[in-house]
Amino acid sequence: MSAENDLVVSSDPEITRMKSSFAEQDMTLIVGGERLFINKSELMAKSPVFEKMFTADFKEKNANYIELPDKNLHEFLLFLRCTLDGFQDIITDNNVHLIIPFAHEYQVETMLSKADMFLANKYTEKQYGGCTSAYVIKCIIEAEKYTLEKSLEILTDYASRKVYHIFSTKKGYDQLSDTILYRIAMKRWKNNINPESGVNYTFRSYPQQVL
Template sequence: MNMTETKLSPAEEDSYFPHDPEVTDFTFIVDNRKFHVAKVVLIDASPVFRRMFKGDFKEKNITELELPGKDGTIFEFFLRCIYPRECTLTEESVFQVLPLADEYDVKCIQQKCEEWLLTELELKYAKVSPHYINVKNSIEYLTKWMYYAEKYRLDKLYATALDKLLPFRLRSYIDSENYKMMPETMKREILEKRLCLLEGSVQSINDYNYQIPIAWFQ
């Protein structure tokens, strides 16, 4: 983090977060762009920002901070999600902003992202066009969203995606890149829950003296 004053041309001042001496009292420099913010807004949204500005850190006594290695466009969108400004979520923007929301522990953004993904998941599962394409597409989304839900602690999304993935045969997603990226604990949970589901179905069939279709085990 660079604590020195950085001089930028007026064109590099961010239009969404301009300098306002009556409101703004801190400046982030990201990707050679300046974002002027009010610390009180960030403190209210994030315990990480609260510690940064209220704790015994250098940021408490400075007015400008450079954040190297971050994308300016994504950081701007991250701030817009915190401020009462327009920020329309898309699948791309959700997965771009989640890492920053997790890094700074901004619960309101994590909640917005989870709610958007849950809504999108329901639309895909209901086969609403253009959200739904085909079964393979649905499986890819389910495994992808389970992976990110676990990574960013989106518990409701994780449980919903897992519940919708279980009816699919293992061979339909075992070669998925998203499935391969999952921790072994997640893979084991999927297999255990799928086994319980199958055992429950088998027991119900046995109770009624039905013959078990051999296709279930192929």
């Protein structure tokens, strides 16, 4: 009996992950004119978009290669290396904003969740005082576009504490959706924040306030 017939398949998830780097490369992606050799099954397991592409009645189903036009090679490689088990590069300040659009496009929810958590922790560590109005607006636009809910929760809270007549003049304010503006307004109301000063109203300041 040959050694090949004696082979077993490990059920250990960590071994399975580590082995994925050595899986047979049976698909070629052409990105930026360069060929990337990948394992189709691994990519399908991570992305429902690629799974549909490889299994539904698309021209890619039986193709040996897929061309992804208009994709930046470096950014796409960062996405793959953070997504595929054989690499598992970590998310950093340098790559997170480059990875998110790909994770969203290819519906890699685990990567989106990791990126959302990374950014939420970053915003929490910076704290309200470390985030300018312009920075908060820029980050909200990204978080809403890619449905980064943990980040949105923190950022809309920060936005609700900004002085309105300053916050509303910053670049990107006109790009904030009505949904986001309503969410900010509700947080301001819930937290009893004065839009003119960005601080809490107090009963001491308004002794005759009627509730």
